[in-house]
Amino acid sequence: MILGRTKSEETFPAPKDTVFYEVALSKEESYLITGNTKHFPKTPIVVTPTEMLEVLKKKP
DSSP states (O other): OOOOOOOOOOOOSSGGGHHHHHHHHHSTTOOEEOSOGGGSOSOTTEEOHHHHHHHHHHOO
16 A cells, blocks of 8 residues: 655755655554654654653653
8 A cells, every 4th residue: 555645844954854754644543653753843743862762751
């Protein structure tokens, strides 16, 4: 099955990063894990590796 990605209206400092954000938007409970959070919109799905570890610790 091929899934489309959710298009974003956000503007990115590096346009090539747009696809990664759109893929994360496309699936519920997905995250975009990056060391460069400044390249993406401030949203709960954009996290650093350390933040992702905290998210995983909280999951049952």
